[in-house]
Amino acid sequence: MAFNSFGNLLKLTTFGESHGIAIGGIIDGFPAGVTIDLGAVQKELDRRKPGQSKIVTQRKEPDTVEFLSGIFDGKTTGTSIGFMIKNTNQKSKDYSHNTNTYRPSHADYTYDQKYGLRDYRGGGRSSARETANWVVAGALAKQLIAHININAFTSSVEDIFMEKPYQDIDFSNTESNDVRCPDPETAERMIAKIKEIRKAGDTIGGTITCVAQNVPVGLGEPIFHKLHAELGKAMLSINAVKGFEFGSGFCGAKMKGSEHNDLFNKDGSTQTNLSGGVQGGISNGMDIYFRVAFKPVATIMQDQSTIDSDGEETTISGKGRHDPCVVPRAVPIVEALTALVLADFYLLNKTRKS
Amino acid sequence: MAFNSFGNLLKLTTFGESHGIAIGGIIDGFPAGVTIDLGAVQKELDRRKPGQSKIVTQRKEPDTVEFLSGIFDGKTTGTSIGFMIKNTNQKSKDYSHNTNTYRPSHADYTYDQKYGLRDYRGGGRSSARETANWVVAGALAKQLIAHININAFTSSVEDIFMEKPYQDIDFSNTESNDVRCPDPETAERMIAKIKEIRKAGDTIGGTITCVAQNVPVGLGEPIFHKLHAELGKAMLSINAVKGFEFGSGFCGAKMKGSEHNDLFNKDGSTQTNLSGGVQGGISNGMDIYFRVAFKPVATIMQDQSTIDSDGEETTISGKGRHDPCVVPRAVPIVEALTALVLADFYLLNKTRKS
Amino acid sequence: MAFNSFGNLLKLTTFGESHGIAIGGIIDGFPAGVTIDLGAVQKELDRRKPGQSKIVTQRKEPDTVEFLSGIFDGKTTGTSIGFMIKNTNQKSKDYSHNTNTYRPSHADYTYDQKYGLRDYRGGGRSSARETANWVVAGALAKQLIAHININAFTSSVEDIFMEKPYQDIDFSNTESNDVRCPDPETAERMIAKIKEIRKAGDTIGGTITCVAQNVPVGLGEPIFHKLHAELGKAMLSINAVKGFEFGSGFCGAKMKGSEHNDLFNKDGSTQTNLSGGVQGGISNGMDIYFRVAFKPVATIMQDQSTIDSDGEETTISGKGRHDPCVVPRAVPIVEALTALVLADFYLLNKTRKS
Amino acid sequence: MAFNSFGNLLKLTTFGESHGIAIGGIIDGFPAGVTIDLGAVQKELDRRKPGQSKIVTQRKEPDTVEFLSGIFDGKTTGTSIGFMIKNTNQKSKDYSHNTNTYRPSHADYTYDQKYGLRDYRGGGRSSARETANWVVAGALAKQLIAHININAFTSSVEDIFMEKPYQDIDFSNTESNDVRCPDPETAERMIAKIKEIRKAGDTIGGTITCVAQNVPVGLGEPIFHKLHAELGKAMLSINAVKGFEFGSGFCGAKMKGSEHNDLFNKDGSTQTNLSGGVQGGISNGMDIYFRVAFKPVATIMQDQSTIDSDGEETTISGKGRHDPCVVPRAVPIVEALTALVLADFYLLNKTRKS
Secondary structure: OOOOEEOOOOEEEEEOOOOOOEEEEEEEOOOEOOEOOHHHHHHHHHHHOOOOOOOOOOOOOOOOEEEOOOEEOOEEOOOOEEEEEEOOOOOHHHHHHHOOEOOOOOOHHHHHHHHOOOOOHHHHHHOHHHHHHHHHHHHHHHHHOOOOEEEEEEEEEOOEEOOOOHHHOOHHHHHHOOOOOOOHHHHHHHHHHHHHHHHOOOOEOEEEEEEEEOOOOOOOEOOOEOHHHHHHHHHHOOOOEEEEEEOOHHHHOOOEHHHHOOOEOOOOOEOOOOOOOEEOOEEOOOOEEEEEEEOOOOOOOOOEEEEEOOOOEEEEOOOOOOOOOOHHHHHHHHHHHHHHHHHHHHHHHOOOEO | OOOOEEOOOOEEEEEEOOOOOEEEEEEEOOOEOOEOOHHHHHHHHHHHOOOOOOOOOOOOOOOOEEEOOOEEOOEEOOOOEEEEEEOOOOOHHHHHHHOOEOOOOOOHHHHHHHHOOOOOHHHHHHOHHHHHHHHHHHHHHHHHOOOOEEEEEEEEEOOEEOOOOHHHOOHHHHHHOOOOOOOHHHHHHHHHHHHHHHHOOOOEOEEEEEEEEOOOOOOOOOOOOOHHHHHHHHHHOOOOEEEEEEOOHHHHOOOEHHHHOOOEOOOOOEOOOOOOOEEOOEEOOOOEEEEEEEOOOOOOOOOEEEEEOOOOEEEEOOOOOOOOOOHHHHHHHHHHHHHHHHHHHHHHHHHOEO | OOOOEEOOOOEEEEEEOOOOOEEEEEEEOOOEOOEOOHHHHHHHHHHHOOOOOOOOOOOOOOOOEEEOOOEEOOEEOOOOEEEEEEOOOOOHHHHHHHOOEOOOOOOHHHHHHHHOOOOOHHHHHHOHHHHHHHHHHHHHHHHHOOOOEEEEEEEEEOOEEOOOOHHHOOHHHHHHOOOOOOOHHHHHHHHHHHHHHHHOOOOEOEEEEEEEEOOOOOOOEOOOEOHHHHHHHHHHOOOOEEEEEEOOHHHHOOOEHHHHOOOEOOOOOEOOOOOOOEEOOEEOOOOEEEEEEEOOOOOOOOOEEEEEOOOOEEEEOOOOOOOOOOHHHHHHHHHHHHHHHHHHHHHHHOOOEO | OOOOEEOOOOEEEEEEOOOOOEEEEEEEOOOEOOEOOHHHHHHHHHHHOOOOOOOOOOOOOOOOEEEOOOEEOOEEOOOOEEEEEEOOOOOHHHHHHHOOEOOOOOOHHHHHHHHOOOOOHHHHHHOHHHHHHHHHHHHHHHHHOOOOEEEEEEEEEOOEEOOOOHHHOOHHHHHHOOOOOOOHHHHHHHHHHHHHHHHOOOOEOEEEEEEEEOOOOOOOEOOOEOHHHHHHHHHHOOOOEEEEEEOOHHHHOOOEHHHHOOOEOOOOOEOOOOOOOEEOOEEOOOOEEEEEEEOOOOOOOOOEEEEEOOOOEEEEOOOOOOOOOOHHHHHHHHHHHHHHHHHHHHHHHOOOEO
C-alpha cells in the first residue's frame, strides 16, 4: 500500500522532486554481511547521469550518492539503507514558463487534477530524475546477486533495429559507444539519427532489450507475482515506456503451438527458448530476455499549442536541456530494476521449501 | 508479500488446484452497501467457462460460484467476501500420463524444481482454471465501478487482425460470435482459422484489445503504482501472455515527439490519444486502451519428445480436452482484471486529497 | 492493506460470519514439502469448540475443517492452502431479537456506524467464531516450527490466580481439567468460580499466560516488527482482550535498572529473564512468556437496558448459549496466534543474512 | 513486508543509526493540500530531544528536522515526504568500550546473533534515537487529524502513581513540569524520585497514559487491524515498553460482565467507558485511553558483569549520558504513534462505505 515503494522482501521506498533539495530513498530488507563496493554504485549512477555524451541532455548534474545508514565498515548491517542525492543544478528559471501551462503529453495536467496542486518545477515528482534513486538501489541489488549477469542495451532507435540476435553479441561493446548498442555498426547509425533529430528540435523513441543470464531455476511466484509480470510492471514504471514483451512476445501471438513449444534437453534446459526463461511465472534456468518500448520524449524544441490551468489556449516553446532520445540513458535503469526484481525473488525463494 | 493476492485496497486472495476439491478466493476491502447482482457474476463466469462453443475446449464444467460471506440481504457488508467454485468434472485419468513427465512449455518442470514436488493433476495450481476466481472478483469490481465501461475483444488470431480502429466498432457485437471479435467479417475468418488449427491438432496465439471508457481523471499512483504498470502486471499474470502495450505501444517507439504528443483541447481532453488515456501513470479521462499478446496453448494434440522427472527421454502424446486458441475465453478474464485494477485505484483515490 | 489478513511471509486471510454458510481462510506462503498431520489440526479445533465441557457454552458445533487446496499426498505443495469450516448449527432464531437492538459492549453499534448496515445474526463477522480459522492456521504453523514448544494456560479467573511461576509447572496438566490451568488445585477453584458465575447469569474475565520455549535466537525485526509487538498485536486481536504484557510487564514499570537487567551467562543465556526472551525486538533464546487479559464476556443472562438503531430505549434479555468465561476456550487461540507469529519470523529470518 | 515501515495508507519508513550521518524517513500516502506548520513539527521534536531538563540525559542534540520533498509552498503535494535529522553530537568515544562487549538487557547480543555483525556505536539502529523519526511523522499526522485531541502524560514513576482519573485533569499542565505529569503535586514527587535514582547511578521505570478525544465513530478494521491492536503494536514498538492495556485493561480481567458492560445513552454514547472507546476493534466515539508500561533504562551508572562477543566474562562500567527514567521524553513519542495510527485509519475509513 506504499505508493512510492517497489519490491517485497527487498523494498525500495523513494522521495524527491526534480528541483527540490534532494532525492533519495530507503532500501529495506537487504541482508546483512554483504560487502558493498560503493564505487560500483556511483559508476552505475554515472551511466545514467545527464551530460555524459553529446547525444543526451547537456544538463550537468554530478549525481553523487551519499549513504546515510545501513552500511558499516564496508558491509551491510541488515538495517535499512538510507541514501540521498542532492539536487545541485536546479535552474528553476528554465521551468518558470510551465508554472501554469500544461505541457502536452506530460503529467502536469493529471497531477493537478489528482492532487489539486503540483510542484511545477521541472516536472516535480513526475520527472525522470526519480530514476536515479532506482539506479542506486539496483546497483546494490546487483551486488547481492552477483552470480546473475544482467545486460541491457539499445536494440532500436526509431526504425533502426539491431538485427543480430543477442546470442551473437558481445555485451562488452555496450559501453563503448554513446547510444549503448553493442553492435558498433548499428550504433553508429543510431547516433547519426539522434543527432539529426536533435538538430530538428524533435525527439524519437526506441527500444531496450535486457538479458539476464545464470538465473537460478525457481525464481518467481506462480500466481500474482509471476517473474515476468513483476519485470513487466517494473519496466512500465519507467517514464516514457509504452510496452513490454518477453520471450517470443507479440510475435508469439502469431505462432503455432507446434512451433512455439520449447522441447527439453535431458538436463532440463530447453532446445529453444521462446519462453524467455520463464515457465508458469517461474524461472527455468534459461536466459531471461525481454524488450521495452520507449515513446519519444514529450519535450520538444518546437512551439506547441496547449492550454493553461484556466483552460485558456496558449503556446509553449521548447526550452531547457532535454534528451532527444531517452533510450541510451535508460539502459542502466532497465538493468537496475531487473536486478531489484531478481534480488527480491532470490530472497523470497529462500523461504519456499521446508 | 502474499504471493496469491492481487490488489491493494481491494484485494483478491485465491486458492485452488485444477483437480482439487474446489477453487475460490477472498475479496477483501470491498466497500459496504453495494447491491450485488449475483446473476451478473455468474454470467461473467459463463463467458469464461469451457464447453461454451465449438472453438473452445469441450470439457464441461458448470463453474457455479457460491458466496460464503460478506454479502447479506443482497448487499455487501464491508467484511471479506469468501467464495468457492467446486471442481465437478475432475477427470484425473486424463492427466495420469503427466505424473512424472514434463510437458514442454508448461510449468511442470519449474514447479518441481521450485517446490520439490507438485500436484500433477491437470497442471494443479498452474492451470488456467485459477482465472475463474479472477472473473468472480472482477465481476464484483465491475459493479463497484459501474460508471466505467470496460470492453475487451479478440483483436487478432494468428495473422488475422481486426483492422478497424476500436472507435469504429460496436462492442455489442463482441458476444455475438464465438471468437469474441466485434467485427463480424473478421470474426468469421478467425473462427475458420481456429477450426483448421484444431483439426491439425495444433494451437495458435492471438491478441486481445481492451478499452476502458468514462474513467475519471486521477486514477493511478505516479511512481511505482502507475495505472498502466498495474494493468500490465495484471495482464502478464494471465496464463500464456507474452506481451503488453498501451496507447501507441511498440509503434510509439518508432515515432517522433512532434507526431506523438497529444495536444490539449480547452476542456483538458486531448485531440489525439497516443498516450492511451494515461499520463505520468495517472488517468487523464481519455479512453484507456491496451493490447495483450497470447502465445499458442502449449498442449497440442501431437506427439512431442520430452523428459521425465528422472531426466529420461520420453514421448508425450496430446490428450485431454484443450483449447486450440485461448483468446476467446480470455476476453472476460482481461475485463475482470481491468475492473479489479481500476476499482482498486478508484478506492485509493478517495484518500489522496485532503 | 488487507484488513482480514494476518502475517507477512506466512499470511492468513479469513472470511466468514457466525451464521453464514461457512467460515474459512487461505494460508499463503507456507513452505512446500511439510508433512501435515490433519488429525492434529482437528484436535486443536476440538480444544476450541463449543460444548466440550460443562463450563463453556453448550452450543454444539462440530467445527470440522475441510482443506480445499495446497496439500497433496499429505504434504504441503507451496501453493495457497484454502480451508473451510461449515456452519452447521445456525440457530438464527436465537439472535432474532438483536436485529435492531444494540447489545451493550458488543460491536453492533460500531459496525452499523462504520458500514451503514450489518449482518446481525449472532454477531456476524464480529463473532469469536472467526477464531476457529486462526486455530486451523496456527495448527499448521505449529507443524512448521515443531522444534518450538508453545504452551498457553489459564493463569487467572477473576481474582483466583495461579501463584506458582510457570517454571514449576507441568504443562501436560493443562488439558487435564476443563479450565486449562496446569495447577490442579487452582483449576478446581477456578471451575467452581465459573459455575457459580454461570448460575448467577453473569460472566467473568481472566488471564492467559503463554510460554514459548526452544525459540531460536534472532527472530523478530527490530524497528516496527518487534517480536513482542507482533505478539501483542496478535493477542489484542482476540475478542475480549484488554491488555498484554511480556517479561516483567507492568511490574517492570516499578523496578530499578539494577534489579531489572538480565546478566549474561558465558553461553549468551541470561541469569534472569525479566526481558521475557526478547531484547531489542529480537528473540535471545530464553523463554518467551507473556500474559493476556480478557474482559468478562459481554453477553450476560440478565436484563439490560439499551437502545435500538433508532435511538429508542429498550431492554435486552440474555438469550442464547454463551460462555460464562471465555478464557478456557481461548487457550488454544493464544497458542495458535503465537505459532503464526513465530513461524512468520522463522521464515523471514532465512532472508536476513547473506 | 517492509521491516522498517509503519502504517498502511499513511506509511512511515525510516532509516538511521544513533551515530551515523543522519536519521530520517519517508512519509508515504499523506494527502495533498494540507497546510503544514513546520514550527509545530519542530516543537514536537523539541519535546523529545535530550538535554531539555535536569531529569533527562544531558546529551545536547539540536535535532533539527529538514524536509527534503513532498511539501511545496507550505502545502503537502501528495507525493512522498522525505525528511532527515542530522546527527551532530556523535561522541563515539563514549561508546568505544562497547565495541565487543554485550551490555546487559540491551540489543547488542541479539543483533550480533541475528545479523552476524552490528554497528556498535551508541546502539546503532537499536538506539531510541530512531523515535525522533516517529515524532516528525506523528507531528504531521496530528495536523492531518487536527480535529482529534491526543494527550499523553506520565501516569506513574516507579511506585508513584497519579491517582486522579484523567477526566479530572487539566492536560494543559502536562508541559508545565519536567516529568510531564499533569498533576503538579504528583509531578513534584516523581521529579524528586528521579533525581534520587540518578544520584544512585540507577534508573527506574514508569507508565504513560494516553487519551484521544473527539475520535470519530468507525475507525479501525474489525478482524486483524483492530484499532486497539494497532495502538498496542505501536506502543510495544517503543524502546523499553513491556506492556499495554486499554479501557479496563488488566483490571477488566477481574470483573464481572454485569459490572463491565457499558450501557448506552440514547445518542449512542455510553454511560461508562470500560471499553476504552473501542468496541469490536472499531472506535465508538467515546474517549480512547490506554496505558503503557516502560521498564527502567538498561544503561545504569554502575559496574555490571557481562560477556563479550567471544563469550569471555568482563565488566562493563556505566558511561555516557543517559536518561534515569525514559518516561518524560517518551510522552511525545506515545502521542506521535497514536496520531499515526488514528490518521491511517481515518484515511482508510474513507474507502469503507460505497
